[in-house]
């Protein structure tokens with residue numbers, strides 16, 4: 001880890017995470033344009049899983065954004081009071097079974113929300129890239145899935161998700177432990193609230 005990463009404050013860490021997101025988006029452009037594996041219209045099935053594994057670090061940009069909007073304290077209190085592991089607090093469900101819906105803060109969503117359907121991992125045995133995607137898309141578009149799997153192993157550029165998780169660790173490994181998504185968001189909110197509180201104290205003294 002380089003010295004400048006060690007010295008980053010919480011806000012700078014959030015900025016570094018956002019920088020990583022921008023790079024991921026840039027690197028997945030060709031895949032999005034040519035891959036033919038975009039999400040099913042109106043689908044939010046993967047966001048309806050309360051066990052989406054996420055870290056506080058990847059939700060720092062969301063937590064700072066909520067703080068700027070004056071929503072961090074109330075949301076943190078709500079998440080702390082609700083002990084049940086609910087569906088992601090940012091998710092806006094549009095159907096009773098929660099399978100349809102959309103992300104309420106798409107621009108600040110976490111890394112897990114970004115690697116899905118936009119990146120691959122390497123199979124250790126075959127050394128081939130495997131698209132990280134959902135069972136719905138595999139079932140609905142089997143031919144496109146086969147075709148894109150062949151292409152990401154030949155001429156179609158696609159980011160490798162593990163590399164992005166490694167780079168997330170380089171920013172602050174201590175904040176990369178995985179939790180159910182709402183716990184990760186709560187941890188990020190608590191960190192930001194504490195950080196801004198002490199910052200105000202320092203400015204006042």
Ligand code: SF4
Pocket residue numbers: 038039040043044045046047116117133134135136137
């Ligand atoms: S990745 Fe799959 S489950 Fe998630 S929103 Fe897209 S189509 Fe739906």
Ligand code: SF4
Pocket residue numbers: 046047052088089090091092102103104105106108109110113181
């Ligand atoms: S942050 Fe958005 S994309 Fe990620 S799990 Fe929550 S609702 Fe889904």
